[in-house]
Amino acid sequence: MRTFWFFLCLAGVMLAGCKKDEPKPKFEGPFLPSNFPQPAYDLSQNPVTEAGFALGKKLFYDPLLSRDNSIACADCHISFAAFSHPDHPTSHGIDGLFGRRNALPVQNMLWKTGFFWDGGVPNLDFVPLNAIQSPVEMDELPDQVLAKLQAHPEYPALFRDAFGSEKVTTAAFLQALSQFMAMLVSANSPYDHYVRNEPGGTLPGEALEGLAVFQQKCAGCHATDLFTDQTYRNNGILSDFTFDQGRHEISTLPDDIGKFRVPSLRNVAVTAPYMHNGKFKTLESVLDHYDAGVKDSPTLDPLLRRADGTLGIPLSAQEKSRLLAFLQTLTDEDFIRDTRFAQ
Amino acid sequence: MEKLKLGLLALLVLTTFFTACKDDEDDELSGFADVEIEFDNRAGDASLVFGTEYTNAAGEKLTFSTFNYFVSNFVLVKADGSEYVVPKDSCYFLCKHDDPDSREVVLKNVPAGDYTSLKFMIGVDSAKSVSPASERTGVLDPATGANGMYWSWNAGYIFVKVEGTSPQAPLNPGTGENTFQYHTGLFGGYDSPTLNNLKTVSLATHHGEPAKVRRSGGPHFHLYVDVLEMFTAPTNVSVATNPTSHAGPYSKTVADNYADMITLDHVHNP
Incomplete structure (x- = not known):
């Protein structure tokens, strides 16, 4: 009898063990951190599903999107660099051609009100079309991409799984990519744990001192926990913008010459080089620029003009080292190592 | 009893x-009936024919090869000022000169009544221009319906596209032809202002004679669309000095010119 009960218990434990292993971890949509504002993207019209995210990820890593099937989104947006292009001031696209601007990180896209350095695209859904059609990036026609996907041995079934039809439509194609990009949320840096008062959320003393300097001298533009106020500003990188007029090329307004979107500083330590033209290789050189390298031009941001007529934001050596310590705390290791997002 | x-x-x-x-x-x-609107493309006093030469206000000889435009947001107005606004899901049309069917716009199920004016927009309004992919179907699909009428880098629609050749235009080394090219868009921006080239057209019926929508049938508006108006009033556009215009400041001159290119010729009542 005791043997019977023993085996019954054993069977029970085994079954329970099996049961515990069986269910796949439930798919969770994008992380919406409590220290972020409301998303700008309307998730209700394109809810992120497991199948839609998987399709979007496959598309993001697929060179089929380019004219000669050679360049994928992920070639210039690399996961370990917060989906930016490390060591490349500007990136090489199709036929080895170089673009004019430094590839931006693909992160926290749900909160952005404008995309690219000039804000030329106002809705996340239409971001990929810009890269696909750019003659120096993928140089492909969107209808050709749809035709290639439709003729592909795997994609029609993946579109059916995600959107209920094997027909590869523009909307489904763009929505899948949006679902992948929607998931790329970076908000688990040491700074986030600190600011959300989470367990272990402490920052080294020098970083805290850096945060105080940051709030005083940098947060005028790198505002909120997105670390950007999402405006367009001329930060004195150049005095002549003939080569690249920035926001002016979108708006046509004279006041916008030389203005570019204030970039987020999240993961800034792993997204070198810096600025729209990739001019600076290190964060030290960025701080030196703001301290003493700002160049004048008619649209230079007023925050970079001092009362005495000199330009820039004065930073002592100590303030710079404190700022560097703080900026390191914006690196989100969970995000850049997340296996859901990497290839 | x-x-x-x-x-x-x-x-x-x-x-x-x-x-x-x-x-x-x-x-x-x-009751309800359909209202037909015919966009009859003209070049001055003549019908527009691709490959035929016309003269603009600057005295230049123009031969057209492309004339496409978006019209949207149709509103029918009664004499008392009350309006019938065509629903958002069916108020966008892309008229292409080389596709005559596309220039026969049909407004479905318009409520019966006597309408004395027709209003619409040349272009695609700002709300639609920033709307999500799920709302960009048919002629608004950037990859298919709006192919060639969409800018991906300055995301939005080309409202009016006019292309052709002229002996007065400079030689285009790419094609070996003397070409002109006017692609006009820009809806005013989303998170920061841009140039706004949207134009509203308001056409009153002649002598207050109403366009009659009855249960048995609706009216037919015959509109003239004069491509040469894009080259004059208020500012003459010269293919010699400004042979191309895209999303730049000069597009305002082009749009201000074409704002009055559409006129009402007549209305057929049922």
Whole structure:
């Protein structure tokens, strides 16, 4: 009898063990951190599903999107660099051609009100079309991409799984990519744990001192926990913008010459080089620029003009080292190592 | 009992009478019909024909090869000012000169009434221009329906696209032809302002004579769209000095010119 009960218990434990292993971890949509504002993207019209995210990820890593099937989104947006292009001031696209601007990180896209350095695209859904059609990036026609996907041995079934039809439509194609990009949320840096008062959320003393300097001298533009106020500003990188007029090329307004979107500083330590033209290789050189390298031009941001007529934001050596310590705390290791997002 | 019978009979007669009256009224003032709008492309006094030479206000000889435009947000206005606004899901049309069917716009199920003016927009409004992919179907699909009428880098639609050749235009080394090219868009921006080239057209019927929508049928608006208007008033556009215009500041000059290119020739009532 005791043997019977023993085996019954054993069977029970085994079954329970099996049961515990069986269910796949439930798919969770994008992380919406409590220290972020409301998303700008309307998730209700394109809810992120497991199948839609998987399709979007496959598309993001697929060179089929380019004219000669050679360049994928992920070639210039690399996961370990917060989906930016490390060591490349500007990136090489199709036929080895170089673009004019430094590839931006693909992160926290749900909160952005404008995309690219000039804000030329106002809705996340239409971001990929810009890269696909750019003659120096993928140089492909969107209808050709749809035709290639439709003729592909795997994609029609993946579109059916995600959107209920094997027909590869523009909307489904763009929505899948949006679902992948929607998931790329970076908000688990040491700074986030600190600011959300989470367990272990402490920052080294020098970083805290850096945060105080940051709030005083940098947060005028790198505002909120997105670390950007999402405006367009001329930060004195150049005095002549003939080569690249920035926001002016979108708006046509004279006041916008030389203005570019204030970039987020999240993961800034792993997204070198810096600025729209990739001019600076290190964060030290960025701080030196703001301290003493700002160049004048008619649209230079007023925050970079001092009362005495000199330009820039004065930073002592100590303030710079404190700022560097703080900026390191914006690196989100969970995000850049997340296996859901990497290839 | 007799009284009740009489009463019922009276009720029956009255009901029949009123129902009959209501039928007449229905035909006149209720129900729905389609309104047709024909966009008849012109070059000055002549019909526009691709490959034929015309002269613009600057005296230049122009031969057209592309003339496409978006029209949207149709509104029919009655004499008392009340409006019928065509629903958002069916108010966007892309007219292409080389696709005559695309220039026969049909507004479905317009409520019966006497309308004395027709309003619409040349272009695609800002709300639609920033709307999500799920709302960009048909002629608004950037990869298919709006192919060639969409800018991906300055995301939005090309409202009016005019292309052609002219001996006065500079040589295009790419094609070996003397070409001109005017692609006009820009809806005013989303998170920061941009140039706004949206134009509203308001066309009153002649002499206040209404366009009649009845249950039995709707009117046919015959509109003239004069491509040469893009080259004049308020500012002459010269293919010699400004042979191309895209999303730059000069597009304002082009759009201000074409704002009055569409006129009402006549209305056919049913």
